[in-house]
Amino acid sequence: MRTKASGLDPGRVADGPKWLRVFPVIRPSGVISVPGSKSLGNRAILLAGVAAGTSRLRGLSDSGDTDAALSALAGLGISSEWDDGVLIVHGRGLDFPNLRADINIGSSGTVGRFLPGLLAAAPRGEWLLRSTPQLARRPLQPLLAALRQWGAGLDSPPDGQSFPLRVVGGGLYGGEAEVSAIASSQFASGVLMAAPLCRQPAVLRILGLDPDETYVGLTFDLMRRFGVEARFRREERVQTVFVDSPLAYRPAELEIEADANTAMYFLALAALTGGTIAVVNLDPGSRQPGLRFLDILSRMGCEVVRSGGVTVRGRGLPLRGGFSIDMRAMSEMAPTLCVLAVFADAPVAMTNLLHIRGHESDRLTALASLLAGAGVAVDEASDGITVHPLARERILAAVIDPLDDHRLAMSFSLLGAAANGVTILNPGCVGKTCPGFFRLLGTLGVTVAGSSD
Secondary structure, three states: OEEEOOOOOOOOOOOOOOEEEEOOOOOOEEEEOOOEOHHHHHHHHHHHHOOEEEEEEEOOOOOHHHHHHHHHHHHHOOOEEEEOOEEEEEEEOOOOOOOEEEEEOOOOHHHHHHHHHHHHOOOOOEEEEEOOHHHHOOOOHHHHHHHHOOOOEEEOOOOOOOOOEEEEOOOOOOEEEEEEOOOOHHHHHHHHHHHHHOOOOEEEEEEOOOOOOOHHHHHHHHHHHOOOOOEEEEEOOEEEEEEOOOOOOOOOEEEOOEOHHHHHHHHHHHHHHOOEEEEOOOOOOOOOHHHHHHHHHHHOOOEEEOOOOEEEEOOOOOEOOOEEEEOHHHHHHHHHHHHHHHOEOOOEEEEOOHHHHHOOOOHHHHHHHHHHHOOOOEEEEOOEEEEOOOOHHHOOOOEEOOOOOHHHHHHHHHHHHHOOOEEEEOHHHHHHOOOOHHHHHHHOOOOEEEEOO
């Protein structure tokens, strides 16, 4: 059965209750599958849109970010449809049917950072990219500065906001450029994806890229799947990329890996409750940085089995703490580690997290505030946070406002399930990554109830 690809407002919050109550659970167990990686999925959708021909993508997540990418393609006049769970994208190269369009990208940071370079590479056209206020407050200047070195026509608001952003086609010169990846590696990926479309060979110097960061490597992998090869030379804190532009993306057929970051919430639940949980579609050999969180679970005393997916068996409380860890390469998992640290036998310090102040929320301040609201002592630094353990019976059954941040909502749901319950406001914000998050919790034995009042 074929249906037209989604054209819903990508910034929507999934319909549902205004709040959800997550109740405590003892030793949950089960086997689940999680949605495909939204980061990899959005790279693939946009590359399929600028490939000349028909691509078929399997395993995409049914998330707000996926909707945002599909909405962007629809706004450009690129047709797509679903066929039995496979997204079919009829790419047009850079010959976009809609040469003038007003495109709403919602709260999708991946679309907001990957699309401008691809549009600027087009020979003609003018598009206005709009976003939610949340995304408009997030940084974009490193991306714009890099693309302008190649002659991109970009007009951003004068007040420091990222969006609305006007992109004028006209092509990219190529040659040498540099981009800072200090605030986000997505800036580097956004420029890389546009590099093959330059008029002459492109040389990109990526500054401040963490040596352990792998998302740029995943971008290389997907570019290769769409027919483009790049060469790179790694030096200390600098990676130089060489692309023999001009090249054209070719259509591809591929399966999107399960989202490692999403899987970790459920595996962390096993750690917190002494349960046994398996994510059967998670590839333990994936390059996704979220897989590194398994090493933390092992360090805290869990048994981790990397076979037939990934299984975690909790050892019971307290977890092992008393360590400091650089979280730069897996910063998306900092909120989850904060929750685990509450149940440790000694404080856990997380460092090198300054950049997450510019995520969906100022995550460091938000984490400190939400943990304090549950009675947990924290030390907030400019670029990190230390969480002090608290006895389970003393953890407060707090009301959590996740500030429309999906990762805060999912992480603090674990706090409630492991302790004395928690109420999550605006639970629909999890739809950005995993709309079925609370349903999956239910299949593992966690009771969840809500209200729309």
